[in-house]
Amino acid sequence: MTVIDNHEAIGSEGAVRLSEATARDFFELLKPRVMSLVVFTALAGMVMAPGHIHPVIGFIAILCIAVGAGASGALNMWYDADIDAVMTRTASRPIPAGKILPGEALAFGLTLSAFSVCILGVVVNWLSAGLLAFTIFFYAVIYTIWLKRSTPQNIVIGGAAGAFPPMIGWAAVTGGVSVESIVLFLITFLWTPPHFWALALFKMRDYGAVGVPMMPNVCGEAVTKTQIVIYAVLTAIIGVVPTALGFASTVYGVFAAVLGLIFIWYSLGVHRMPEGDARMLPAKKLFAFSILYLFAIFSALMIDHLVATLWLAAGKAV
Template sequence: MAVIEHHEAANGTGEVYLSEAGARDFFALLKPRVMSLVVFTAFAGLVVAPGTINPAIGLIAILCIAVGAGASGALNMWYDADIDAIMSRTARRPVPAGRIQPREALAFGLTLSAFSVVILGLAVNWVSAALLAFTIFFYAVVYTIWLKRSTPQNIVIGGAAGAFPPMIGWACVTGGVSIESVVLFLITFLWTPPHFWALALFKMRDYEAVGVPMLPNVSGEATTKVQILVYAVLTAIIAVVPTFLGFASTGYGVIAAVLGAGFVWYAVGVFRMPDGDRAMVPAKKLFAFSIVYLFAIFSALMLDHLVASFGWVA
């Protein structure tokens, strides 16, 4: 639905124009694909946490986390509109495409941020609300405004923002943070670099065009491929730790080990990929599998918890 907006022209006369922004454009500001992953891992943290939570409160918690994640995406699109307009992957986003004004995206993001944190604090607990507020701040300010354009380690450090949701879900149930929730955090944290560096390999020209210092552009393909393999191995290792800590079964450990072996296998494929290979097929395969991997790991954790809760596993 189009919206009519009034603006003051430079000469002081009122100027009216028809905005092309619609509900779909504002929904796109929330980065729904990224938000779906955030919601899923947060839900997993809520499910596997010890204790119980009222289903209605649990639903409110997940909705608040989803809104907070979407708010982060809107703030990211507001600040990155200049480089998004140049990159082929992002040029059609609402702000660079001109369908939503930057100030609208900023106001939208700030409003949703405040709403999500306050409601989560009032309805659930303030520990989870504080973690959500910190996550939004970390993604919008620490990663987007500071790290993304200043260091090739942007994804490594900034990846913490995407790793907090399962910890937030855990805190919604327990009211605190524990070693188990830290492990859930680390699974996503260590998974993020190989996932995004695989994307960066076959989108090097885009990042080069906008001056974002992604690792392949700064340190080269060879270094990036080594780092991808190292982080893939670390991810595979940390994913089986829940079994050793006792909050997942041996069955889960086997599944995690198999999935981890697959993750490392695809990373080895990238490692063996010749430098300068423009097809980048192994990198694209790793990127695709990495998404499946993370969903599968957290699905296995939830299934394992549900099976154990019904007493089917000793």
């Protein structure tokens, strides 16, 4: 039975139907691929933060951030079950596929949200817990319920939700927010529009079918392509700011600059793409590279910081 709205399925005799969801179905509800990115960037924030956190406390912090991100995904799937059932990219998700009932997804998401925030606050600190709570609220309410279906700027503003994890990781260690953690936030924040607009270009029909006002559907391909280039340039610039501010090395800066130039080159390929190109290969290439870019940037930041720490420790030992 396929569920396409946010109501419980009712059996022929009026009784509420119970789902036969498996643990795998609930895991899929957490959007594991998105969760992996959240965990990775949060870990980068923890690694780069000054100070020390006990490994067990650090593990709990990362686990809470991952669960909070998963809770956001579950709440997003609960609210978007109607449009997920129509879009080819999302039709196989647990709720539209009839594996999990909307009410179950809502309860699951709310429960995980509460537990992740409370445990992070009690075990780590309440600033990181507050940031996690705000992130869940921003993604589930501000983005999913409000922005996504009301404005073509949904991704730009809503991207803040996905950009908070490194700041949460930083706060878990330091108990505060700094310029460095804001820069880590901005890297993901500015990266989000070209990443998702590339996806929106080759999924225009899906978004058009469900009435979601993505940039290509509302403003057209030409405007979207120009915006992609602008945000790609901004992403490339913010990528080298850690070196400019002195919390990353020149080696990292050169690496980030090269990655940024490649990002811009792919975005220019999208800009040159003919209007109405059915294959959308440049957009698909940009989308794929953008994922690699973010993982590479945060990997380089962590490696750079660890090398600098070991070098400093070796110098003190001598």
